[in-house]
Amino acid sequence: MALKETLQQLGAERSTPCVSISLNTHRARPKTEQDRILLKNLLKEAHDRVSKEYDKKAVGSLLKKISTIKDTIDMNANLDSLHIFLSNDTQEVVKSPWEASNDRVNISNQFAIRPLIKAYNRSEPYLIMVLSQSKVSLYEAVNDGIIQEIKNEDFPVTQNIPATLYPEKLGDAKYVDDLTRSFFNIIDKGLVKVHQATDLKCVVVTTEDNYSKLMQVADKPNTYHGYVSINTHKQAPHQIVKETWKFIEKLQSKRRTEAIEEVKKAISQGNVLTDLQEIYQAAMNGRGDLLVVNQNFRQSVIMNDNNSFELVDDASTLGAVDDITSKIAWEVISKKGRAIFTEQEELKDLGKIVLKTRY
Numbered sequence: 001m002a003l004k005e006t007l008q009q010l011g012a013e014r015s016t017p018c019v020s021i022s023l024n025t026h027r028a029r030p031k032t033e034q035d036r037i038l039l040k041n042l043l044k045e046a047h048d049r050v051s052k053e054y055d056k057k058a059v060g061s062l063l064k065k066i067s068t069i070k071d072t073i074d075m076n077a078n079l080d081s082l083h084i085f086l087s088n089d090t091q092e093v094v095k096s097p098w099e100a101s102n103d104r105v106n107i108s109n110q111f112a113i114r115p116l117i118k119a120y121n122r123s124e125p126y127l128i129m130v131l132s133q134s135k136v137s138l139y140e141a142v143n144d145g146i147i148q149e150i151k152n153e154d155f156p157v158t159q160n161i162p163a164t165l166y167p168e169k170l171g172d173a174k175y176v177d178d179l180t181r182s183f184f185n186i187i188d189k190g191l192v193k194v195h196q197a198t199d200l201k202c203v204v205v206t207t208e209d210n211y212s213k214l215m216q217v218a219d220k221p222n223t224y225h226g227y228v229s230i231n232t233h234k235q236a237p238h239q240i241v242k243e244t245w246k247f248i249e250k251l252q253s254k255r256r257t258e259a260i261e262e263v264k265k266a267i268s269q270g271n272v273l274t275d276l277q278e279i280y281q282a283a284m285n286g287r288g289d290l291l292v293v294n295q296n297f298r299q300s301v302i303m304n305d306n307n308s309f310e311l312v313d314d315a316s317t318l319g320a321v322d323d324i325t326s327k328i329a330w331e332v333i334s335k336k337g338r339a340i341f342t343e344q345e346e347l348k349d350l351g352k353i354v355l356k357t358r359y
Contacts, residue, residue, distance in 0.1 A: 025078035144245035154190025288332035
């Protein structure tokens with residue numbers, strides 16, 4: 001199941017209880033053995049808490065899942081964090097390339113999905129074009145992994161078009177430049193077709209000069225994220241995508257900074273809330289446009305009958321919602337808003353959680 005669909009499914013579920021387990025993991029042995037021990041301990045904590053806080057007959061299916069879920073997880077194929085979501089009706093495991101803020105068990109009447117929101121916000125599909133005057137390849141990527149090479153009537157290109165058209169004029173620098181731009185315009189048109197079909201933007205792996213010429217003739221320059229310099233010694237797809245992912249990570253960091261600046265600008269308009277209770281009510285009422293949360297901030301609460309809550313320090317308090325920020329984030333996203341978890345310095349002036357409202 002795609003991450004977006006998983007997020008929607010888990011975010012919409014209400015059950016008594018929902019168990020969410022998050023832990024940081026390692027990609028290589030021998031540290032994966034530590035992951036097994038940590039997972040075993042967190043599952044025991046979850047089992048003990050559910051057994052203590054709920055009627056065992058009512059949660060029999062859930063307790064069985066807690067006892068057996070570890071046997072279904074390949075701990076030799078871990079990424080950087082592991083997230084498990086269990087209820088009487090649900091069993092879902094998500095491995096993420098993003099670290100969890102801590103190792104924890106969350107028990108509530110809905111799943112703690114903020115790790116998935118973070119992963120979804122930072123999971124970026126995009127195109128990679130490896131561009132030279134003699135060869136052009138196009139790939140589809142997600143984060144630091146190649147999904148596939150795109151092969152159609154436009155890609156790949158394996159011949160030096162400028163050199164093969166009029167070889168007798170290759171001594172005329174201006175003529176060669178014009179031919180190169182014409183060639184790049186053809187490539188651009190092919191890229192635009194793929195963009196229109198996939199809605200993906202492109203990072204170009206090329207020289208600065210080639211990228212400059214491409215931008216001069218591009219029909220839709222905003223189809224491109226930018227470029228990274230070509231490394232003639234690292235041309236394999238798995239090497240190329242490591243470099244393009246560094247570019248995308250910087251782009252994502254810039255977007256988070258811009259989101260924080262967007263919130264700051266909205267303060268003068270009176271459209272920013274910093275009180276947790278007010279943020280919750282606005283999110284529930286569909287007023288949340290942009291939520292920004294310090295990724296280390298969590299708050300346990302006990303809900304009142306009037307849809308307000310009381311803060312509690314102990315997440316294991318009977319009847320407590322372990323983390324109200326997870327619920328708030330889902331309410332914002334499910335009502336077409338945005339939610340960002342970050343540690344960036346720019347957030348410190350605003351506090352640990354802030355909501356820009358629509359009105």
